[in-house]
Amino acid sequence: MDNSLPPAEELALVDRELAQLDARRSQLLARRAWLLRVLYAPVASTAPGPFPAAPGPRPPVADSTPRSAQNVLLTLGGTLLTIAAIAFTLVSWGSMGIGGRSVVLFVVTSAALAAPVALLRRSLVSTAEAVAALGLVLMVLDAYALHRVALPETDGLGYTAVAAAVLAGAWTAYGSALSRLRIPLPVAVVAGQLPLPLGVLAAGGGPTAFAWAALVTAAADGAVILWTRPAAVRITAAVGATALGGWTLLTGGWLSLTSPWSGAALLLAAAAPTLYAARRLPTLAVAASAVAGLAAVAAAGGLLRPAVPTDWTVPAYVLCGLALASVWLLSAATTGDGAAEEAGRRLPGGIRLGLAGAGAGVAALGVVWALPPVAAGLLGPMARTTEVWSGEHAGRALTSYPGTAVLVLAVAAAVLAAVPRLWARCGTLALVWALLTALPVSLGLPYAVTLALQLLTTAAALACAVRPGPLTGGLRRREPAEGPGTPGSAPPAAAAAPSAPGSPRGTWAPARPRPQAPATEPGTVLGWIAYAGGLASAVSAVTLALDVREATFAALGTLLVLLVGVAVLGAGARRVVAACAAVLTATGLVVAVAAAGGFEDHWTALALLLVPAATAAVGAKARPVALPVEITGAVVALPAFALAVSRPAFLALALAGGGVIAAATAVRPERRRFASWTAAVLFLLATWVRLAVWEVTTPEAYTLPVTVPALVVGLLRRRRDREASSWTAYGPGLAATLLPSLVAAWTDPEWARPLTLGVAALAVTLLGARFRLQALLVLGGSVLALDGLHELAPYVVQAVGALPRWLPPALAGLLLLAVGATYEQRLRDARRLRDRVARMR
Structure with a gap:
């Protein structure tokens, strides 16, 4: 308020502000009255009023709202009435005559079921829900009381099945008539799960009949899910369909092993409604169609299993799975007559994916079943039970394993080879290597053939690692996405972004393309897979060749040639690993030659020094792999020194030889400083050992x-x-x-x-x-x-x-007096000496 105004103008200003305050107070009072009506009026009368939400601070929130308190009271009241009804039925029922019983049944149940009608008319929905729930419980108690008194001789399961059917129908009609009630229809769905299964049990049906009853009930649940709208009803039906359908599938799978025709009929009958649900519910298409596909494969495999030998059981299931996985081919490009396009419309992508995934999963399980011979072929030679070069061979493992395992691997590899994708080509390469590794075990091949096959596998894998180009033939390459720089495409911001300030109208700033991470080349991935398989087969071949002397030389010589070839023709890390592996293979050859010649340890040590000498010579020429090769050679020299320890004179000679090799490496143009220090240490150690031999x-x-x-x-x-x-x-x-x-x-x-x-x-x-x-x-x-x-x-x-004993203390005292008298001068002299020494280098 401005006190500098004239009195008349100030009075007019005060009157205007008071009028605004009165208007605001009236608005807040009206809003308060409307809020009170909303909070305490019945649910039906809480329609939005004409007053907008008034701004301002919110009122404090109460611990419980009137609606929640009402629900608690109604729930407690309905629970107490239900307990009372149960107690009355179980305790006091027998003390009344038949007339009294009939009157009580009719009056109480009718009143409980009729009361919600009047309550709904008055918009008392919560109260009506509570009373309706009591009525539903009373109907169950009435059914129990009727069996207890009027029909005591009736079979319990059969009566329960009939009563559940009657109650389900009655509750469905009741819930449909009173659509505002949310309890009756879900409860009717729960009751509907019982009639058929309980009826079959009452009739003495076995597991097959019970599974069929569960299947029919699950199909009915599926119809409820598809053709009803209330969410609670659909959720209840979905739970029932999942439980009963799962039981049906488990029973069908068990029957496919014991009674194939019964199991196949049940599984196919279960797959049909599941596949229909997958078509009608796109969100569940993949999962539902996968379940249907597994049921179909189990049915077909169960029919084929009795017709084939035992060893062919798993291949039969694998073939069924691959046949089902072929539905994915319907997503291929359309043919000239549009047949594939028509098939694609009839079978949506989600269903195709689920069916193909189910078939691929079965085939993958078959491949896992076929892996034990692969592991035995690869790791079996490493579990040595015989002496090296003894000419004896370890007993074969997995002699009783089905030989059809290699057939599963071959079929899976052939199918994956037909898929023009990188992941499929990687799987094909791995399966082919696994097939070649498992062949000796599955077919019981002789020792020489097994070793030759392992060496051929190693050679083929290393060749593919060096030149992976042929492996990538036919692969589909991902098309580059159109970007701002692609001809015929406009920048994405050109249509909506305004022109930059100061630029002519209609001129747009070019959008920068988003950088993308470089994709790994298919050849690189396939090369590394082949390389890993080749190295694994090489190790297995060497361990297998240790049984026979000639085989050892043949295997090591072959591997040395192969690894040198990879080191020369390869590139990148594969070249380095091959060069280091070649050094180790050469070491094995030297040890084999020394063992064959009967060398003593100290002579073997000198022979081993040929390896680091060769690596030093190679390192002078092969620059890309020089350092790793020289390090590997230096590592090989360590066991050479260890072998010569028993003969110090030879140890000194070996150390001196190592020093010569290190010195020759150090004087090369690249000047490896570490090699020079290594040479000095080796020469010094050689000198010390020689002096110790001479007893110096x-x-x-x-x-x-x-x-x-x-x-x-x-x-x-x-x-x-x-x-x-x-x-x-x-x-x-x-x-x-x-x-x-x-x-x-x-x-x-x-x-x-x-x-x-x-x-x-x-x-x-x-x-x-x-x-x-x-x-x-x-x-x-x-x-x-x-x-x-x-x-x-x-x-x-x-x-x-x-000297006399008193003389040393006296001399010490005189010395201390002299030093004390010239302390300052001595201190300056000490500092001057310290500075002079500190200035020295």
Whole structure:
């Protein structure tokens, strides 16, 4: 409010604001009255009023609404009445005469069923639901009481079946007449599940008859699902159809094994309504048609099973599954007369997918059944039970397994080969490899034929890995999606996006194509699958060939040629793996030759060094695979050194040979630094082993071979880098000799080693002072001081022993006084010395 206004204008402003407040208060009061009518009036009278939702803060929410409280009261009341009715029927029924019973039955049930009519007229829907539920329970109790008193001799199952049918019909009529009630119709559906199954049991029918009754009931449930609208009714019917239909299918599957014709008829009869439901309900088309397809395959396989030998049972089911999977071919391109298109309209895509998936699932289970011979053919040679080169062969595994397993693998591979898709081609390749691996086990082939077949499988797989092009023939390639740059297509934003500010009208900014991840080439995928199979077959062939000497050489030689071919002709990681595998195969050949020649271990160790020597020679030429091949060769040298441990002289020779190979690798143009360090270590180890063989115990003989090369390397390092620290360049080399010699000098009673060490330490100290090298000065001076202390110690002890006992404390006191008097000067001298030493390199 603006107090600066004149009084007349301010009065008019106040009157206007008061009028607006009165109008707002009237609007809020009217809204409050309407909300009260909505909350506390019956359900039917809660129609939207003319008042819009008023803005403002929401009222606090109560713990329970009037409607929820009403429902709780009605539920409790109906439950109590039901309990009372049950107690009356079970306890007090027998104390009344037939007339009283009839009157009670008629009056109470009629009242309970008639009351909802009046309640619905007054829009008391919840109350009507509660009373109607009580009436339905009373009808069940009346049926029980009628059997108990009037028809006690009647069979219980038969009477229950008839009573359930009567109640289902009565409740259906009652619920249809009072459509606003939600309870009667679902309860009628529940009651409708009982008449036929219970009637069959009452008539003495067996499992087959019961399954047929369940099937008819499930079909009726399906009709309810398709041709009724209330959701509660459809859900109840769906639960019943699922339970009874599942029981029917399980019974049909069991009968297909014990009574094929009965089981086939039941399964096909169950498949027909399931397939019809799949056609009428697109959301369930795939699942329902898959169930129908499995039932059809079980029926057909059950009919074929008695007509074929036992070994052919699984192939029969597989053929049935593949026949069903062929319905997917109806989705192929239309022929000239449109036959495929017409068939596609008659059989929707969801049904085709479900049927084809069911057939493919059966075929996949058949392939799984055929895998044990594959595992036995691949892993059987690895479970060795005989000596190497003994000429004896392990007993064959799975001798009683059906030989038709290979037929299943062959048929599955042929079917997948006809599908022009990458996943199918991968499956075909894997199945062909599995077939070749399982053939020796399934057909009981001789040893020589088995080994030859494994080597041929390895060769074929590795050839496919190197040149996978023929495997991709006929594959459908995915067409690239049209993008903004595709001719004939407009940018997707051109029709709706406004022009950029400042650009001429009608000119549109070009849309950038969305980057897509590069797809894996089919040849790459197929090549790796073939490569994995080839390597697995190679390992199995080598282990199998160990039974016979000649077979071992033949297998290793063949694999060496194949792997070298892959390393030369292949590309990428496959080439590297093949080169490393060739090195290991060559190692096996060397060991086989040594074993055949009767070599001792130390001679075998020297022979094994031929492998790293060959890898070093190959690495100089084959640059792409040089490093992996050299590393593999270096790994092979480790067991060579281990074999030579028993003969130290040969161990020294082997270490020196390894050092030569490493040094030859280090001096190549690519300059492998690790090889140079490896060569130095090997040469040093060879020297130490040789000195140990000669029984040399002088420590300098072991340390000087380390010191001299280390000092040479440090000198070269300092020439290239004048800023390099003397500790880095000369520290390790000097410490390698000076420190062990110092330890030896302290325990040496002779004078030659301490004198020589002192002279050497003095020379090192002088060189450090001359060239201002910190490492030489500190190491040389420390060793010189300790060596001199060691030499003077006996004389000092002798002199101290001859002096009076009061003299050492007196001398120590004088020394402390002198140091204390010149403390500041000594401190400055120490700091100056520290700075000078720190400035050294």
